[in-house]
Amino acid sequence: MSAFTRRRFIENSLFSAATLAASNGLWLPKSAYAQEVQENQEEKVSPNEKLGVMIVGCGGRSADHISAYLADDRVVILYLCDPDQSRAKSRADMVEQKAGYRPKIVADLRDALVDPNLDVVSCASANHWHALCGVWAMQAGKHAYIEKPICHNIHEGKALIACAKKYGVMCQVGSQCRSNKALKDAFEFANTGGIGEIKLTRGLCYKRRKSIGALGKYQVPETVDYNLWSGPAPIVDPPTRPNFHYDWHWQRLYGNGDLGNQGPHQTDIARTFLGVDQFPTSVISYGGRLGYQAERGDDNYVDAGDTANTEVSIYNYGDGKTLVFETRGLETDDYRGAKIGVVAHGSEGYLVQIQYDYCAAFDKDMNMVKEFRGGGNHFRNFIDAVLNNDYASLNADAHCGHLSAGLSHVGNISYYLGEDNKVSVREGRKIIEDFASADDNLDTYQRTIYHLVENGVNLEKYPISMGRVLKIDPTTDSFVDDPEASKMETREYRDDFVVPDPDKV
Numbered sequence: 001m002s003a004f005t006r007r008r009f010i011e012n013s014l015f016s017a018a019t020l021a022a023s024n025g026l027w028l029p030k031s032a033y034a035q036e037v038q039e040n041q042e043e044k045v046s047p048n049e050k051l052g053v054m055i056v057g058c059g060g061r062s063a064d065h066i067s068a069y070l071a072d073d074r075v076v077i078l079y080l081c082d083p084d085q086s087r088a089k090s091r092a093d094m095v096e097q098k099a100g101y102r103p104k105i106v107a108d109l110r111d112a113l114v115d116p117n118l119d120v121v122s123c124a125s126a127n128h129w130h131a132l133c134g135v136w137a138m139q140a141g142k143h144a145y146i147e148k149p150i151c152h153n154i155h156e157g158k159a160l161i162a163c164a165k166k167y168g169v170m171c172q173v174g175s176q177c178r179s180n181k182a183l184k185d186a187f188e189f190a191n192t193g194g195i196g197e198i199k200l201t202r203g204l205c206y207k208r209r210k211s212i213g214a215l216g217k218y219q220v221p222e223t224v225d226y227n228l229w230s231g232p233a234p235i236v237d238p239p240t241r242p243n244f245h246y247d248w249h250w251q252r253l254y255g256n257g258d259l260g261n262q263g264p265h266q267t268d269i270a271r272t273f274l275g276v277d278q279f280p281t282s283v284i285s286y287g288g289r290l291g292y293q294a295e296r297g298d299d300n301y302v303d304a305g306d307t308a309n310t311e312v313s314i315y316n317y318g319d320g321k322t323l324v325f326e327t328r329g330l331e332t333d334d335y336r337g338a339k340i341g342v343v344a345h346g347s348e349g350y351l352v353q354i355q356y357d358y359c360a361a362f363d364k365d366m367n368m369v370k371e372f373r374g375g376g377n378h379f380r381n382f383i384d385a386v387l388n389n390d391y392a393s394l395n396a397d398a399h400c401g402h403l404s405a406g407l408s409h410v411g412n413i414s415y416y417l418g419e420d421n422k423v424s425v426r427e428g429r430k431i432i433e434d435f436a437s438a439d440d441n442l443d444t445y446q447r448t449i450y451h452l453v454e455n456g457v458n459l460e461k462y463p464i465s466m467g468r469v470l471k472i473d474p475t476t477d478s479f480v481d482d483p484e485a486s487k488m489e490t491r492e493y494r495d496d497f498v499v500p501d502p503d504k505v
Contacts, residue, residue, distance in 0.1 A: 057125030173401025181374025195346030257307030
C-alpha cells in the first residue's frame with residue numbers, strides 16, 4: 001500500500017485553486033457554483049505540451065477511454081491502473097499495439113499521482129471507486145474525467161463539486177450524450193416550445209438482465225489485490241457472486257443497479273427536457289429483484305444480486321413537474337420506439353431519445369414532425385476545456401453529474417428502505433395513487449404489473465416491494481425528517497479510503 005496521504009496530495013499539487021465560469025447555453029444549464037467567476041484564473045497547461053493521462057480501471061469501458069485518447073494527438077497515456085494486474089497488462093498490450101508505446105502499470109493510483117508529468121486522471125473503475133478517484137486526483141492538482149455515476153452516494157457527489165471548485169481543475173462526468181449534436185438540438189427544440197409545455201419526462205432502461213448466478217461463496221481471482229479493489233467499500237470475504245468482475249453492478253456495496261448504471265444517462269436527459277437543475281422535492285420507488293425463480297425453474301433460487309431488476313422511481317419536482325424512471329430487466333417490448341431512452345411528454349406532442357445520437361419529435365397524433373441526428377466527442381470536449389482552462393465549456397461538469405447520479409441514489413434509497421414492505425397489487429396501486437394521483441403514474445404501475453406477470457412472476461408468492469416516500473430539500477440535496485434515509489446519504493469508509501466531507505476536501 002502506498003503511504004501517499006491527503007497532506008502529500010496537497011503538498012504536491014501542481015495547480016492553485018481557481019474559479020469556475022458561467023453558463024454557456026440554453027440546453028445545458030449550469031449550477032450556481034459554476035457561475036462564481038474570479039479574474040486572473042491561473043494558466044495550468046501550456047497548449048504546446050502533451051497532456052499526460054492515467055486511465056483508472058481496465059475493464060470494458062476503459063477500451064473507449066483508450067481509443068478516445070489515442071485519437072487525440074494532444075495527449076499521451078502514461079499510466080494504466082487496476083488492482084487486477086492481468087486486466088491492466090491486457091490494456092497495456094492494446095495501447096502498445098495501436099500506438100507503439102507501452103504505458104506504465106500501477107495497482108494503486110496514488111503511486112502515479114506524484115508524477116508531475118501526469119495531468120489527467122480518467123476513471124473507468126467500479127462505481128464505489130469513482131468519487132475517491134476523482135477526489136484524490138483533484139487534490140493532487142490533476143483534472144478528472146469520471147464515468148457515470150460520478151459517485152456511489154449523495155455525500156460523494158457533494159465532495160466532488162467542492163474539489164472542482166477548491167482546486168480549480170476540470171471535472172467532467174461521462175454523460176457523453178451531452179456532447180452529441182442530436183441531443184443538443186433536441187434540447188433546444190423542446191426547451192423553446194417545440195412540443196409545448198413539458199410537465200412529464202420518462203427515462204427507460206428496458207435491458208434484459210439474466211441472473212448473475214446463485215448467492216454463494218466464491219474465490220477472488222488470483223491476479224486481484226482485493227484490498228485495493230474494495231477500497232472505500234467493506235471487504236466481503238469471500239465474495240458472494242460467481243463473476244467477480246462486472247457483476248458488482250448488481251450488489252449495492254459496489255454498484256447501484258441499473259437505476260444507477262444506465263439510469264444516470266437517461267435521468268440526465270430527462271431532467272434537462274423537464275428544465276430542472278436541482279434535486280426533486282420527493283420520491284418513491286417500487287419493484288424488486290423478481291423473475292429469476294421462474295427463469296431458473298426453482299422457486300427457492302436466490303440470485304447473488306441485491307439491487308432491483310424491476311424498479312420504477314417517481315420524482316416530484318413541484319409545480320406539476322414529474323420525472324419517472326423505469327427499470328425492466330426481464331423481457332419487454334419498447335415504449336414509443338425506445339428501450340434505452342427518454343420520452344418527453346409535451347402538451348403539443350412528445351419527443352423521444354431513441355439512441356445516443358438520434359431523437360425524434362411527434363405531434364399529438366403521433367406523426368413525426370422532426371428528427372435530430374449527430375454524435376459528438378465528449379473526451380475532446382474535456383481535453384479542450386483542460387487546455388483552454390475553461391470550466392464553463394465542459395458539457396457535463398461535477399454538479400451536472402451529481403444531480404443525475406443523485407436521482408439514482410434517492411430512488412434506490414426509497415426502494416431499500418421499503419424492501420421489506422411487500423404489498424399486494426391492490427395495495428400498491430393505492431399507495432401510488434396517494435403519492436401522486438396523475439393518470440400516468442397509475443398507468444405506469446399497471447404496465448409494470450403486467451410486465452411482471454407476462455414474465456411468469458407469481459406476485460402472490462413474490463410480491464413487489466413498495467418503497468418509502470421520501471421528502472428532499474433541494475437547497476441542501478438532503479432528506480427531510482428521516483434519519484434512516486439521511487444515514488444512507490453516505491457510507492462507512494475504511495481507513496485510508498475515506499471520501500472527505502465537502503468542507504474538508
